[in-house]
Amino acid sequence: MTFDFLIVGQGICGTMLSWFLHKEGKSILVIDEGKENTSSKVAAGLINPITGRRYVTSWMIDELIPFAKETYTSIGSYLGHNFIQEKGAIDFFTSPQMRDAFVNRITEDDTYLHPFPDQNHFNQYFNYDFGCGQVRPAFIVNLSGLLQAWRLVLKNQNAILEEHFDLNALQVTEDGIKYGEISAQKIIFCDGITSMNNPWFELLPFSANKGEALIIHSEELINEYIFKKGMILAPLQEQNMFWVGSNYQWEFEDDKPTEKFYEQTLQHLKNWLKVPFEVVAHKAAVRPATVERRPFVGLHPHLPSVGIFNGMGTKGTSLAPFFANQLVQHVVHGLPIMPEADVHRFSRILAK
């Protein structure tokens, strides 16, 4: 079997990459072992234009949002589902200082930050003492639904092998790769955190980051907004279901859910929510984050038949569509990849 591209991994990176290659008419084979606790399956799928306690605008967000919106809408029409919803994000201030920081930022830049007119609007659902503001537009993407629906298309086109990819069975030359009976012009690794142990890319400055989430059920909670008070509470597509998270752990023993996160989050919810709820699931995964918080996109500087599409960190939902398209435009039409994302910036490290 001969393909243009062999793609390892079908998280949001492998999904977006295979979508854009498919649109270019390229033949692809995806190999994904179907692990459950992967970053894309545990994520909330939020696109939030604002980052951190100082309400800074996220890197490249003015370009990323329209591109992501268009991409999720068009893959959604192809698959017959709507995967992206625009929702305002309500930020409940955790202190008077946070409220002041929000108000001050609005005076500097009000593109995404807005006052919320009725400060008592959420009183029946939440405890909040210092008021709230709104981040708009924000989006929630049903990543699990998208991955599942795209996987079905790949299956119907015999374009996916649902098995473990064994690096030891890969043969790489300057002109292409062989993997058992499969040959391809290029292999592109979209295997998330697994790339940290990939002999071609293990020297890249990854910074693995574990995160956890609870899935809760509540009949009385409203689903018109994404809510934030220390943690994020985001409505899921399933009725009355909400995603609650997350934390950022740089040191961890394994990728399993922890008792500590469960207890802390439960306590936080009991203090925050005025309506009854029950926890229905507890999940954890490791984010493929990077030291300089920029993705790894492109072909190996010294072995161009091997590529990587990775390092999305905490922002895979907004970054993956844009950079998947850049990578495809690069490998198909020779267009450049943005230098800040291009893996060629590590040319010297990758020569070792």
Ligand SMILES: Cc1cc2nc3c(=O)[nH]c(=O)nc-3n(C[C@H](O)[C@H](O)[C@H](O)COP(=O)(O)OP(=O)(O)OC[C@H]3O[C@@H](n4cnc5c(N)ncnc54)[C@H](O)[C@@H]3O)c2cc1C
């Ligand atoms: C708790 C949590 C919350 C998050 N919330 C958000 C959010 O709201 N918004 C946002 O933008 N980002 C969020 N993220 C980050 C986001 O999930 C990641 O940036 C993104 O999912 C990374 O996608 P990926 O495709 O690179 O990796 P993954 O999702 O890990 O996909 C890798 C795929 O490769 C497969 N694979 C790996 N090795 C092999 C092998 N040897 N053989 C076969 N298959 C293999 C795996 O099965 C998997 O399907 C969150 C992450 C976590 C953990």
